[in-house]
Amino acid sequence: MAKRKKPAPFDYARKWPLRLTFLLTTLFLYAPIVVLVIFSFNNSRRGGNVIWRGFTTDYYVKAWNNAGLVEAFVNSLAIAVISTVFAVFLGAITAVTLWRFRFPFKPAYEGLVALPIVIPEICLGVAIAVLFSTLGLYVPPGAPWPFNLTNIIIAHITFSFPFAAMVIRTRLNTFNREMEEAAKDLGASEYRVFRDILLPHMKPGLIAGALLAFTLSLDDFVITFFTSGPDTVTFPVKVYSMVRFSVTPEINAASTVLILITLVVTAIAMRFQTFEDPR
Amino acid sequence: MEHYRQNLRAFAAFFVPSAGWLLVFFVVPLAIIFVYSVSETISLTEIKTTWTFENYARLLEPEILTLFWRSLWLAGISTVICLCVGYPVALVIATAPAKVKPWLLLLIILPFWTNLLIRTYALLNILGTRGRLNGLLEWIWTQGDRALTFIGLGAYDLIGEDFEPITFLGRWSGVIIGLVYVHLPFAILPIYASLEKLDRSYLEASLDLGAGQWRTFRSILLPMTMAGVMTAAIITFIPMLGSFLTPALLGRGQVDMIANVIERQFKGANELPFGSAMSLFLLYVTFIILAIQSFAASRGSRRGIK
Numbered sequence: 001m002a003k004r005k006k007p008a009p010f011d012y013a014r015k016w017p018l019r020l021t022f023l024l025t026t027l028f029l030y031a032p033i034v035v036l037v038i039f040s041f042n043n044s045r046r047g048g049n050v051i052w053r054g055f056t057t058d059y060y061v062k063a064w065n066n067a068g069l070v071e072a073f074v075n076s077l078a079i080a081v082i083s084t085v086f087a088v089f090l091g092a093i094t095a096v097t098l099w100r101f102r103f104p105f106k107p108a109y110e111g112l113v114a115l116p117i118v119i120p121e122i123c124l125g126v127a128i129a130v131l132f133s134t135l136g137l138y139v140p141p142g143a144p145w146p147f148n149l150t151n152i153i154i155a156h157i158t159f160s161f162p163f164a165a166m167v168i169r170t171r172l173n174t175f176n177r178e179m180e181e182a183a184k185d186l187g188a189s190e191y192r193v194f195r196d197i198l199l200p201h202m203k204p205g206l207i208a209g210a211l212l213a214f215t216l217s218l219d220d221f222v223i224t225f226f227t228s229g230p231d232t233v234t235f236p237v238k239v240y241s242m243v244r245f246s247v248t249p250e251i252n253a254a255s256t257v258l259i260l261i262t263l264v265v266t267a268i269a270m271r272f273q274t275f276e277d278p279r
Numbered sequence: 280m281e282h283y284r285q286n287l288r289a290f291a292a293f294f295v296p297s298a299g300w301l302l303v304f305f306v307v308p309l310a311i312i313f314v315y316s317v318s319e320t321i322s323l324t325e326i327k328t329t330w331t332f333e334n335y336a337r338l339l340e341p342e343i344l345t346l347f348w349r350s351l352w353l354a355g356i357s358t359v360i361c362l363c364v365g366y367p368v369a370l371v372i373a374t375a376p377a378k379v380k381p382w383l384l385l386l387i388i389l390p391f392w393t394n395l396l397i398r399t400y401a402l403l404n405i406l407g408t409r410g411r412l413n414g415l416l417e418w419i420w421t422q423g424d425r426a427l428t429f430i431g432l433g434a435y436d437l438i439g440e441d442f443e444p445i446t447f448l449g450r451w452s453g454v455i456i457g458l459v460y461v462h463l464p465f466a467i468l469p470i471y472a473s474l475e476k477l478d479r480s481y482l483e484a485s486l487d488l489g490a491g492q493w494r495t496f497r498s499i500l501l502p503m504t505m506a507g508v509m510t511a512a513i514i515t516f517i518p519m520l521g522s523f524l525t526p527a528l529l530g531r532g533q534v535d536m537i538a539n540v541i542e543r544q545f546k547g548a549n550e551l552p553f554g555s556a557m558s559l560f561l562l563y564v565t566f567i568i569l570a571i572q573s574f575a576a577s578r579g580s581r582r583g584i585k
Contacts, residue, residue: 120521127308
């Protein structure tokens with residue numbers, strides 16, 4: 001490849017129109033977020049996100065003192081953590097079922113597992129909301145936290161565990177079945193093989209699946225919007241209702257905090273994964 | 280792989296919990312929606328299943344047809360923009376030096392990890408008539424005006440007498456910007472993946488045999504990465520078609536898409552049967568698109584195009 005010099009094939013990264021497109025796209029993706037973060041420090045109630053009136057951290061204090069906003073924030077995190085635990089468990093056993101067994105109607109079952117990933121969010125949100133209302137499956141009012149969030153958590157598990165299953169199954173495909181046979185030959189029980197051989201191999205997949213489920217849960221608006229009640233509000237639902245009335249720097253401040261949390265979680269997860277799986 | 284009867288207990292232990300969950304919280308809800316879609320609203324609280332097709336017939340009302348057409352059109356245009364922007368971006372990442380590649384990839388994915396609502400809200404702040412984008416446009420206009428004055432054409436008002444801020448919010452332009460903004464990473468990643476798998480010697484051969492860069496792109500690069508482009512089109516178009524938040528916030532209730540009207544049937548109008556029929560219709564459209572894609576993909580692979 002190094003012999004020839006003039007019409008360098010596949011050297012598109014050096015061409016300036018392409019570089020410019022890349023630069024502008026990056027700018028387009030980041031500029032709104034950067035403006036949002038900058039204006040969270042803006043000292044102006046009326047000017048909102050338009051006129052800069054000097055630096056202040058007042059709106060972080062205000063957001064912190066806004067009980068409704070903090071509650072929604074804590075709810076979001078709790079829902080994400082709880083639904084992630086269930087999603088990884090269900091995702092793992094789904095992945096193992098599909099990877100290990102032959103059974104009748106297997107392609108149909110595989111399709112069914114993939115279905116929550118492809119169907120439009122609004123359909124799933126409507127369907128689950130209707131399930132709860134038709135069967136009267138309401139959490140009794142005044143249920144202790146976090147049990148009052150059960151409906152939302154169930155909805156989140158339903159749409160996130162197929163994603164986890166996909167990630168974990170990809171990992172399982174690299175498993176060397178001879179290891180399992182060797183362990184069985186040496187007298188290990190079914191459970192022992194699972195715990196000591198298969199599970200350690202699955203671990204990077206489990207972490208990746210958990211990360212995906214956590215982000216999906218934290219990100220979701222539409223499905224939560226349909227399954228949440230007046231007393232069970234998550235951060236996106238709360239911000240949605242606030243934005244409809246007025247735009248305040250408080251929302252900017254709270255958003256900035258959530259962006260930071262997401263960044264930190266992503267960074268930790270990526271670190272963790274490179275240590276776990278150096279391939 | 281073992282047959283499930285060989286180890287029935289282990290199979291049941293793995294199969295039953297997840298299959299059961301899917302049955303109760305996925306299959307049953309969709310079945311309920313289906314039953315509602317063939318029911319009638321009798322009174323404020325009562326709904327009777329009469330196996331009527333009236334709710335589906337209502338989908339053909341001009342108002343609803345206009346809505347479907349608008350949704351298809353908005354999602355279609357936004358998908359095309361995503362592909363046109365996503366392809367060069369993917370090309371830059373795929374051909375970048377190995378050292379910078381992961382960083383460029385991270386740069387594109389990172390906004391995607393940020394909450395959807397926050398991203399839409401951030402865009403909302405930029406797109407207002409007094410927002411940053413109009414501020415930028417005004418600055419460009421002022422510079423242009425100054426340049427025109429400088430070369431002696433200032434008196435003719437070639438670019439207008441004064442700067443007119445463009446209204447994005449509540450217009451289709453704002454919704455399209457929002458849809459592209461939210462889904463762009465989805466378009467870039469599959470194209471990037473197909474470019475990575477590409478055998479680069481074909482490009483060398485084409486250039487060696489005297490084809491120009493443009494010809495090489497059109498007859499070699501694009502056909503060979505078509506599968507990636509198709510995947511990108513599908514996974515941007517389907518969520519765009521069912522998108523709720525972008526039209527709700529950036530369209531300000533004036534540029535409704537299917538999902539916004541579905542939401543109103545359930546939350547406001549109390550029209551469960553009609554809302555159910557609409558959701559199922561959206562679901563069928565999704566299935567049809569996926570079926571066409573898998574059909575095209577299998578035909579493509581039979582013809583030898585990877």
